[in-house]
Amino acid sequence: MALRKPPLREAHAARDAKFTEFGGWDMPVEFDSIRTEHTAVRESVGIFDVSHMGEIEVSGPDATRLMQRLTTNDVTLLDPGDSQYAMITDAEGTILDDTVVYRLPDEETNRYLFIPNAGHDEEMHDRWTSHRDEWELDARIANTTEEWAMFAVQGPDAKDAVVAAADGDVGSLSKFEATYEDVVGVRSWVARTGYTGEDGFEILCPVEEAETVWNAFVEDHESQPCGLGARDTLRMEMGFLLSGEDFDHESEPRNPYEAGVGFTVKLDTEFVGRDALEGIYEEGVEEKFVGLKLLDRGVPRHGYDIVDSDSHVVGHVTSGTMSPTLGEPIALGYLPVEHADPGTTLCVVVRGQEKRAKVVSTPFLEDK
Numbered sequence: 001m002a003l004r005k006p007p008l009r010e011a012h013a014a015r016d017a018k019f020t021e022f023g024g025w026d027m028p029v030e031f032d033s034i035r036t037e038h039t040a041v042r043e044s045v046g047i048f049d050v051s052h053m054g055e056i057e058v059s060g061p062d063a064t065r066l067m068q069r070l071t072t073n074d075v076t077l078l079d080p081g082d083s084q085y086a087m088i089t090d091a092e093g094t095i096l097d098d099t100v101v102y103r104l105p106d107e108e109t110n111r112y113l114f115i116p117n118a119g120h121d122e123e124m125h126d127r128w129t130s131h132r133d134e135w136e137l138d139a140r141i142a143n144t145t146e147e148w149a150m151f152a153v154q155g156p157d158a159k160d161a162v163v164a165a166a167d168g169d170v171g172s173l174s175k176f177e178a179t180y181e182d183v184v185g186v187r188s189w190v191a192r193t194g195y196t197g198e199d200g201f202e203i204l205c206p207v208e209e210a211e212t213v214w215n216a217f218v219e220d221h222e223s224q225p226c227g228l229g230a231r232d233t234l235r236m237e238m239g240f241l242l243s244g245e246d247f248d249h250e251s252e253p254r255n256p257y258e259a260g261v262g263f264t265v266k267l268d269t270e271f272v273g274r275d276a277l278e279g280i281y282e283e284g285v286e287e288k289f290v291g292l293k294l295l296d297r298g299v300p301r302h303g304y305d306i307v308d309s310d311s312h313v314v315g316h317v318t319s320g321t322m323s324p325t326l327g328e329p330i331a332l333g334y335l336p337v338e339h340a341d342p343g344t345t346l347c348v349v350v351r352g353q354e355k356r357a358k359v360v361s362t363p364f365l366e367d368k
Contacts, residue, residue: 006051007149015225022228023118023244025052030227037212038233040224045155047223048231049214051088052143054121055113055204062137063110070131071101071274072256074266075112077315080105083176083191087126087264089273093280094241094254095247096311097124098264100193103177113189117243121145133271137268149210153223154200154234161221162201163212166190168231170201184216195231197238197368233321233347239332241363246289246318246332255280258334260289288340290360292331298350301332304347306357314339317348323364330364331357 003026013019017028028049030037040046044142046237058067067075073086083102087095097120104111116124125143153162163171167182170190178191186209192198205213217223232242241247241261247254256265259278267278294300300320305313318332331348339346342361347354 004052005176006011006049007201007207008049008051008214011214012049012225017225017227018061018230021311023052023120025118028116028225028227031225034227034229034233037226037230039226041198041230041234041272042325043156045153045157045161045221045223046226046230047214047217048154048226048228049149050152050231051149051207051210052118053150054116054118054119054124054143055148055150056116056124056128056146056264057104057112057142058114058139058242059106059111060139061110062132062139063112064134065301066128066135066137066139067101067112067114068269069135069271070128071099071114072265072271072277073101074269075103076269080263081177081179083178083193083262084177085264087256087279088116088127088255088263089271090249091273091276093276094249094253095256095259096127096249097243098241098261099245100191102189102191105179109242120243125216126226136220144297147207148204149207151203151205151214152194152196152200152231153203153217154194154196154198156198158198158200161217161223162190162203162216164221165216170218172200181220188213188215195240197240197365198234205308222251222297232319236319236321236330236332237323237325237364238368239364241289242319252318254289255285256333257281258287258289264353285337287334287336290317290335290340291315291355291360291364292333292346292348293360293364294329294331294348294350295345295356297329298348298353298355299329300348300350300357306333306335307347307349307354308339309347311347311354314346320348325365332362335359
């Protein structure tokens with residue numbers, strides 16, 4: 001199957017970006033270097049093309065009921081322009097996807113936008129449609145992924161860049177608030193959200209206007225173009241989950257309590273997987289998602305074993321890298337609760353050699 005392409009694929013290629021396959025999309029992994037891009041986001045401002053993320057719109061009289069029953073958080077808490085992080089789970093409480101849900105401030109009082117991960121948009125559209133029909137709810141569901149470009153402007157100077165590019169007072173948005181606003185003359189959905197641990201915004205604009213918005217930030221507002229490589233190292237430093245690595249319904253089945261995102265689960269609401277998750281909450285989990293720092297030289301990678309002092313395998317790495325900010329090798333993974341306390345010393349097996357590692361709290365950056 002041919003890879004899906006973001007609207008600016010050719011423009012990125014003309015800038016000599018390197019590409020990688022991710023979630024069925026052909027996406028820029030770096031423009032200059034991962035370290036340069038990572039540092040720009042931590043110290044100034046960078047812009048990511050994240051048009052591989054999905055967009056599903058849900059509207060109509062029963063839109064709130066449908067969203068409530070298919071996500072783990074409480075959408076009734078959202079005022080127009082608000083958003084929340086949530087999980088999408090199956091009947092056993094296993095994570096199918098994580099998402100951000102927006103309540104749109106449109107004329108219809110029940111209108112939502114949620115963001116599935118790359119390659120999950122069709123699956124989630126089908127899931128919403130089938131459950132709507134099964135439950136006989138009055139709601140319209142539209143997969144609008146191909147209609148939108150999505151850019152993430154992130155970093156300490158992101159606010160200045162976005163305020164300078166937008167007509168309205170987007171700088172007054174609080175975290176997880178969003179609004180429609182003109183950005184360099186293009187009507188866009190502007191949200192105070194991101195995936196880097198820095199202040200920032202995510203901007204959705206029509207695909208036909210994508211180049212106008214991108215070029216304005218890169219050329220006029222000195223935003224460093226960034227690829228998925230820096231996005232990955234930045235989110236790892238924060239301990240953020242990555243779909244397909246830190247959880248996957250087939251290869252890494254996890255529930256929200258194991259994955260450290262139990263705060264997204266509102267057991268006083270009714271949703272698919274609620275009863276199973278209530279049981280897990282009451283009984284407790286056997287494994288936890290943790291951070292690790294390597295004390296010896298070596299870079300941990302996805303799939304590497306974690307062993308105890310007797311070389312018994314007790315867990316595995318789901319994500320790992322050399323932290324550009326810390327200059328230290330870091331990892332994320334799952335461990336039995338008896339090994340998961342910060343300060344516990346274990347080893348990560350790197351290319352056949354046991355490298356000493358210490359369990360630490362996330363985020364790895366103390367000031368984030």
